Amino acid sequence: MRSSKWIRIIPVAFIMYMLAYMDRINIGVLMPSIQNDLHISASAAGDIAGIFFVGYLILQIPGGILATKWSAKKFIFILIILWGLAAMASGLVQNEGQLKLVRFLLGVAEGGIWPAVLVLLANWFTVRERARANAFWMACLPVSAMLMAPLTGILLKFFSWKMVLIFEGIPPIIWAFVWYMIIKDRPSEASWMDEKEKNQLMNTLAAEQGKAVKxxxxxxxxxxxxxxxxxxxxxxxxxxxxxxxxxxxxxxxxxxxxxxxxxxxxxxxxxxxxxxxxxxxxxxxxxxxxxxxxxxxxxxxxxxxxxxxxxxxxxxxxxxxxxxxxxxxxxxxxxxxxxxxxxxxxxxxxxxxxxxxxxxxxxxxxxxxxxxxxxxxxxxxxxxxxxxxxxxxxxxxxxxxxxxxxxxxxxxxxxxxxxxxx
Missing domain, CATH: 1.20.1250.20 (MFS general substrate transporter like domains)
Structure with missing residues (x-):
């Protein structure tokens, strides 16, 4: 746990996905206002929230492949920018159909994040460490809900639901550059890592991969x-x-x-x-x-x-x-x-x-x-x-x-x- 990788990788990934999960929390807080403003039924509201997951499906498998064969770091960076723009675009819609389309695109952008992060963690954490790494990262889900629900409620008190969505689309774009500066795809690329620790980790990971079942x-x-x-x-x-x-x-x-x-x-x-x-x-x-x-x-x-x-x-x-x-x-x-x-x-x-x-x-x-x-x-x-x-x-x-x-x-x-x- 004292290893530098726990400080360098997990917190950055934690905050990144916490911001992504915000888009599944804020829509619930904003939904009563959206329903009143756009004059939509509860069924349509369910469509608006749920269509995100139809888009989410698209990059689940390709996301893992791209992260493995190309770069998890770069792929996630691109997706963070795209989801931030889609989140902000949610605040520019004028009707139910436009909001459904933007929510679908938001789901597409965020859908590749989960498998790509799992690939990244597998590049950094050994089999014995991976369960803890996944658990620390996944803890961002309830933490996001704890923080984002009050924040969205407070913003909604002073701004329209559209402005709230625009405001909440900005942090992911900012964090994308933090991600790109700090995250490395593999230990071999980390200049901040102690050479002895780096070599030991790389040897362990290589040995595990050699035993892996095809x-x-x-x-x-x-x-x-x-x-x-x-x-x-x-x-x-x-x-x-x-x-x-x-x-x-x-x-x-x-x-x-x-x-x-x-x-x-x-x-x-x-x-x-x-x-x-x-x-x-x-x-x-x-x-x-x-x-x-x-x-x-x-x-x-x-x-x-x-x-x-x-x-x-x-x-x-x-x-x-x-x-x-x-x-x-x-x-x-x-x-x-x-x-x-x-x-x-x-x-x-x-x-x-x-x-x-x-x-x-x-x-x-x-x-x-x-x-x-x-x-x-x-x-x-x-x-x-x-x-x-x-x-x-x-x-x-x-x-x-x-x-x-x-x-x-x-x-x-x-x-x-x-x-x-x-």
Missing amino acids: SEGYTAAFKNKTVWGLVIMYFLWMTGFYGYTLWVPSVVEQFTKDSAVMGWLTAIPFTCALIGMIINSYWSDRRMNRVQHVVVPLMIAACTMVAGQFVESPEWKMILLSITAIGVYAPYGPLWAIPTAIIPAGIVGAALGLQNAIGNLGGYNGPKFFGVLKDATGNFHAGFYFLALSLALAAIVTFILGRSITETSMEAKSDDNVVKLD
């Missing part, structure tokens, strides 16, 4: 039933996850009409989510158990979503929203440890790409159908029942995947430590 490609991954189980699970989880994330501010708006207060209140569930995410990942590592630490939080979130529809008190609603936030965020760490434990090594890389690419379409499914149900019923109840069902089904699929692993495959995947998946 990928069998996406064709083999497409034919694997376990891969499709993970894709379905991830799609269901993301349906509930992003449906919840988008519509929480609209629920909180029922408590107060002050946008700044709404922003601060929206941050409370996501603060709880960060704490839950860290504790659950740490506990999962201590117990060396993955599936239980995915299934249990998802089932808790499903139950609290349903329970929230039967309480009227704002205090109880906030408590249940916070418990739900813990449940939908907590699986992040343990979940990404499951594919490498149950999928053949030759197709695991392709499987992860498919899981993230297709599964993230749940980010369209959740907000869209929540909005449709809101329009049909005139309240939030049916939408939250739908999201709760998605989370419960995700938990069930995860449980089935865990139970389907044979002891033989477990022994083949384990050396010194046996990871319990069920």
